[in-house]
Amino acid sequence: MQKTVTPSGSPRDEAYNFAYLDEATKRMVRRALLKAVAVPGYQVPFGSREMPLARGWGTGGIQVTAAVIGPEDTLKVIDQGADDTTNAVSIRRFFARVAGVATTEATAEASIIQTRHRIPEAPLEAGQILVYQVPQPEPLRKLESSEAETRKMHAWGDYGPMYVRLYEDIARFGHVATTYSYPVLVNGRYVMSPSPIPKFDNPKMHMSAALQLFGAGREKRIYAIPPWTEVKSLDFEDHPFEVQKWDEPCALCGAPDSYLDEVITDDQGGRMFVCSDTHYCEGRRDAGHRGRLLGTDAGRALARDGE
Amino acid sequence: MQSMSSQPQLGKGFDEPVLASQRCFRQILAAMSEPGSVHRLGEDVESPTGVSAAAMLVLLTLVDHETPVWLAPRFASAATYLRFHCGAPVLEAPSAATFALVDGASVDLDLGAFNPGDDRYPDRSATLVVGCAAFEGGRDVSLSGPGIRGDITVSPAGLDAAFWQKVAANNARYPLGVDLILAAGNEIMCIPRSTRIARAAEAC
Amino acid sequence: MYVAVKGGEAAILATHDLVAEMRRGDTSVPEVSTAQIREQMSLAVARVMNEGSLADADLAALALKQAQGDAIEAAFLMRAYRTTLPRLGSSQPLDTAAMAIRRRVSATYKDLPGGQVLGPTYDYTHRLFDFGLTGTSDAPPSAMPSDVALDTRMPRVPDILGAEGLMEPETPPEGDPRPFDLTRDPVEFPADRDVRLQALARGDEGFLLGLAYSVQRGFGGNHPFAGEIRMGEVPVEFVPEELGFAVDIGDLTVTECQMVNQFKGSKHVAPQFTRGYGLAFGHAERKAMSMSIVDRALKGRELGEAASYPAQQDEFVLYHSDNVEAAGFVEHLKLPHYVDFQGELELIRRLRRELEERIAREAVESGVLPKAAE
Structure with a gap:
């Protein structure tokens, strides 16, 4: 693999405290993180600060990462599974500047992975921390708009309405019509939003070796799943949970088992399907796997062969 | 920071607070994420007499003026240290404490005296740093639950005979309950409220 | 090309250069200075200070310049900077009764002690372009000072009503605790009045204006009277720990509005008018008036009124009035999904x-x- 760990190019920006947040704020976030870990899946309110990035653009994940990260860490940031999407680049640059940490695109080499909308395809290992950016932490919000009410529903384990909603989908469409942010039950107690990851990724949360931390900056909530914790996607005996499948493998690396992005190649209905996890796809290509369109112009443009 | 000469009885805190507290926190986070696992806090600290370095490092990392602390009588000498280094209010009664430093060997340890959180906000519960003698040599106890692959047998030493019964009762209140950070020497082990307790002997 | 999304670092850096170029505009036109913005765009500066939750006219002017006059982007710059400032302590409560008045009007009395002081206002201008402003003028505008000095006694209208027992008193909660700070701690619902007032004070002027208007039109039950609107300078006092007494640390320009609303009472409690309160940095009447109407609407829970309309529901108002949060979330839809x-x-x-x-x-x-x- 051509890219591994990149030492932070320039020294840390000393105008700011290490990792930007002041120490009192870090302590506050750290205390919230420990409670989140102690009660898996429960949303801990925290004094979310106003960050120099817009609310809704990862400020929750950034605050969690800032409270956790140290100079020894190696950080990977992905958005939609890709390391080179604009938001991922922007957040990676932020931490390289304020924390001076090394960054990487290699999943296995990262000690902290901040993500928006995906879990990497390669299984995470013990000791790794996955930090999710969360826009709406409340899985019940679409059923009940009031925070005061949803908090009571969690307190009493009143999740009947959620199952009713899912079953209404089955009655109408024959399937649960939720494809991302698919709710899960954590440690048999709290219904939790996995953030807008595709439901394809839900099974990776179950009994993961890594620690999973969730930060919702605008909504001011932190929650967590410790390693080796039961995470069950809500379903019914007669309609068990299932994940997305594609009719064809990745056009670049031939992976038959990864989550695929659909790329429109022309305005005549032409399209190709490629791995959403760019690092996974590159790794497979480096190992000699070849997809149907790897040698073509369209394939070359996407595979970043020109770089 | 005040000079040592004006505070002769006061030990030093973190040498480099920003990075040292980050290193300590990562160990505490790892310990809380994997109950029963032992983690070393490597920072150099001069803790008050009778208080382990690990216990003091946990408090230095997490406590400040926003988190009232309660100290078991045996650790009362830590009050000055906590006020000076953390600015933490030290309380007379345990019920309102966010953090507490308690003695695992004491028959008087009452986990029910601390805030267990409430149904809507279980996160408002207390975190207890529990002094013990060592992480080996005590009675075998089997732990299971989130953060533990299958189960794990631990044997911390220097705990009261009824200690694990109290911890099991704490777990029975889940999702309410206090979270425990056992501390001995330079090491810690966490028992959050989510951890289920079984005597290894009973499993035989 | 689809490079905008699979963009990478070079493209991002290029956007920074392009926005700097767009900000400057035609370089044959002289660059605007932050002092010019501070002095000649003072109402925009006030809005940015209010929604940015930071009273610093120079920084607000810089924010407006950097944001090309976009008030929300400018407020965002103020907020992000504000988070990094250390908190040295809290001032004493402002005493708006002791304000050095520049404007003070009441709609509830024809005349009152201190009189009506019209001050600087657009209220009586005809909205006709002053084409003279397209150039620069050599003669600075000047207002003739009045022969009569302003009355030194300018009692606040609700205090006048209060002396007669007609206005609900405003008393701090038991023990006069330090007010909640929603920029430090997460809000819990139902939210208390200190939380609501703080949220309204930094809330979006347009959003609060719309909500206040909805109350007036019938999506809310009260009929407000503008008891008083006053604008001027108030001293800020601070008690340093080592001194133990209050010292004057400077003046703030503020606008205060107190709305008098329909009375409440029962068989056993004598009826009293209820109050809505608004306070804003700088000259910001529309903001202060909107705030005071929405404040009164949100008091419904304490007064036993039904919360049937948006302006009466604290979760709705507090969650959605923050324009920096709202803009962030609406605009995040630009990110790849x-x-x-x-x-x-x-x-x-x-x-x-x-x-x-x-x-x-x-x-x-x-x-x-x-x-x-x-």
Whole structure:
């Protein structure tokens, strides 16, 4: 693999405290993180600060990462599974500047992975921390708009309405019509939003070796799943949970088992399907796997062969 | 920071607070994420007499003026240290404490005296740093639950005979309950409220 | 090319250069100074200070310059900077009764002690362009000072009503605790008045204006009277720990509005008017008035009124009045969502395919279609 760990190019920006947040704020976030870990899946309110990035653009994940990260860490940031999407680049640059940490695109080499909308395809290992950016932490919000009410529903384990909603989908469409942010039950107690990851990724949360931390900056909530914790996607005996499948493998690396992005190649209905996890796809290509369109112009443009 | 000469009885805190507290926190986070696992806090600290370095490092990392602390009588000498280094209010009664430093060997340890959180906000519960003698040599106890692959047998030493019964009762209140950070020497082990307790002997 | 999304670092850096170029505009036109913005765009500066939650006219002017006059972007700059400032302590409560008045009007009394002081206002201008402003003028505008000095006593109208027992008193909660700070701690619902007032004070002027208007039009039950609006300078006092007494640390320009609303009472409690309160940095009357109407609407819970309309619901108002949060979340839709969208595409195609298959199958079973159609 051509890219591994990149030492932070320039020294840390000393105008700011290490990792930007002041120490009192870090302590506050750290205390919230420990409670989140102690009660898996429960949303801990925290004094979310106003960050120099817009609310809704990862400020929750950034605050969690800032409270956790140290100079020894190696950080990977992905958005939609890709390391080179604009938001991922922007957040990676932020931490390289304020924390001076090394960054990487290699999943296995990262000690902290901040993500928006995906879990990497390669299984995470013990000791790794996955930090999710969360826009709406409340899985019940679409059923009940009031925070005061949803908090009571969690307190009493009143999740009947959620199952009713899912079953209404089955009655109408024959399937649960939720494809991302698919709710899960954590440690048999709290219904939790996995953030807008595709439901394809839900099974990776179950009994993961890594620690999973969730930060919702605008909504001011932190929650967590410790390693080796039961995470069950809500379903019914007669309609068990299932994940997305594609009719064809990745056009670049031939992976038959990864989550695929659909790329429109022309305005005549032409399209190709490629791995959403760019690092996974590159790794497979480096190992000699070849997809149907790897040698073509369209394939070359996407595979970043020109770089 | 005040000079040592004006505070002769006061030990030093973190040498480099920003990075040292980050290193300590990562160990505490790892310990809380994997109950029963032992983690070393490597920072150099001069803790008050009778208080382990690990216990003091946990408090230095997490406590400040926003988190009232309660100290078991045996650790009362830590009050000055906590006020000076953390600015933490030290309380007379345990019920309102966010953090507490308690003695695992004491028959008087009452986990029910601390805030267990409430149904809507279980996160408002207390975190207890529990002094013990060592992480080996005590009675075998089997732990299971989130953060533990299958189960794990631990044997911390220097705990009261009824200690694990109290911890099991704490777990029975889940999702309410206090979270425990056992501390001995330079090491810690966490028992959050989510951890289920079984005597290894009973499993035989 | 689709490079905007699979962009990478170079493209991002280029956007910074392009926005700097757009900000400057035509370089043959002189650059605007932050002092010019501070002095000549003072109402925009006030808005940015209010919604940025930071009273610093120079920084607000810089924020407006940097944001090309975009008030929300400027407020965002103020907020992000504000988070990094250390908190040295809290001032004493402002005493607006001791304000050095520049403007003070009451709609509830024809005349009152201190009189009506019109001050600087657009209220009586005709909205006709002053084309003289397109150039620069050599003669600075000057207002003739009045022969009569302003009355030194300018009692606040609600205090006048209060002396007669007609206005609900405003008393701090027991023990006069330090007010909640929603920029430090997460808000819990139902929210208390200190939380609500703080949220309204930094809330979006346009959003609060719309909510206040909805109350007036009938989406809310109260009829407000503008008891008083006053604008001027108030001293800020601070008690340093080491001194133990209050010292004057400077003046703030503020606008205060107190709305007098329909009275409440019962068989046993004598009826009293209820109050809505608004306070804003700088000259910001529309903001202070909107705030005071929404404040009164949100008091419904304490006064036993039904919360049937948006302006009366604290969760609705507090969660949605913050324009920096709202802008962030609305505009985050610009970020790539193609992973989620792919999930939706997969599902909608499958559902359509299954439906078509079922229709075809049912048609065959009912014998409508000839076998050959397969």
